[in-house]
Amino acid sequence: xxxxxxxxxxxxxxxxxxxxxxxxxxxxxxxxxxxxxxxxxxxxxxxxxxxxxxxxxxxxxxxxxxxxxxxxxxxxxxxxxxxxxxxxxxxxxxxxxxxxxxxxxxxxxxxxxxxxxxxxxxxxxxxxxxxxxxx
Numbered sequence: 250x251x252x253x254x255x256x257x258x259x260x261x262x263x264x265x266x267x268x269x270x271x272x273x274x275x276x277x278x279x280x281x282x283x284x285x286x287x288x289x290x291x292x293x294x295x296x297x298x299x300x301x302x303x304x305x306x307x308x309x310x311x312x313x314x315x316x317x318x319x320x321x322x323x324x325x326x327x328x329x330x331x332x333x334x335x336x337x338x339x340x341x342x343x344x345x346x347x348x349x350x351x352x353x354x355x356x357x358x359x360x361x362x363x364x365x366x367x368x369x370x371x372x373x374x375x376x377x378x379x380x381x382x383x384x
Contacts (some may be wrong), residue, residue, distance in 0.1 A: 253298035269296040
């Protein structure tokens, strides 16, 4: 839901409207807006996605996870993934697929970098322990 809401917001910023509405204007209680974390974030323009974009994100996520390892080391990764998802799900709007792929690649790269840093940090800690034990 979070990714679908972000994509709805991003598409609205690009002038493509109709995939969600600001949570400030939804039929949510006043207590929700004042006390919940999502209510606080909503002040910044959080979007509540509609079913169209939520379904599109589900389909895109399934395909992304299924084929990312095939394309991961190839040139023009974003274009190849967009083409693949559009070929498998031709009913999806091209703008949604394109934005999904861009955002999802960023998320994957960030996750892989965190894993890499974690392993490097772990190996450095072992090295420090080894050096201390030799003294």
